[in-house]
Amino acid sequence: MNTNLKIEIDAINQPNFNSLVEAKTFIDFPDKCPLDGADPCNGDVYLICTDLSANDPGFKTAKENKKYKNVTDPMQICTKHGISVFSDLESCKHQLEAFPGLGTKIATAKLTKDDGFIKRTFKTPLHHTWWPYKNENRHLSFTVVKEV
Secondary structure (H helix, E strand, O other): OOHHHHHHHHHHOOOOHHHHHHHOOEOOOOOOOOOOOOEEOOEEEEEEEOOOOOOOHHHOOOOOOOOOOOOOOHHHHHHOOOEEEEOOHHHHHHHHHHOHHHOOEEEEEEEOHHHEEEEEOOOOOOEEEEEEEOOOOHHHHOEEEEEO
């Protein structure tokens, strides 16, 4: 009997196997998304949020927040399926000052390849789009570093 096969079968029978598989699938993305050149996450990011909850709009994509209207450009469609993050605190502060209605807090987390893919997008200083794997608990990795 092949013991490697048995180990794989045993892993499939574990109750949490489906949640592990689900954690590695993307949200319903359009074709060519994440964008070409996106890399597995690997580093600190900052984002604007309000309350560090699963319902916080800062931890949802524009599509999940239903802010996805009249977009036809493939790049913009793809970025609407990601979350805006910044690679440094100063750039995130700059965004919050420019658009104060986005939230009241800046939070940070160290994202890894297990969190999805990321790519620098747009002209805003150090703006990146993070395409997370499907996960309703994205907020749990973040801690608040600044409140407005």
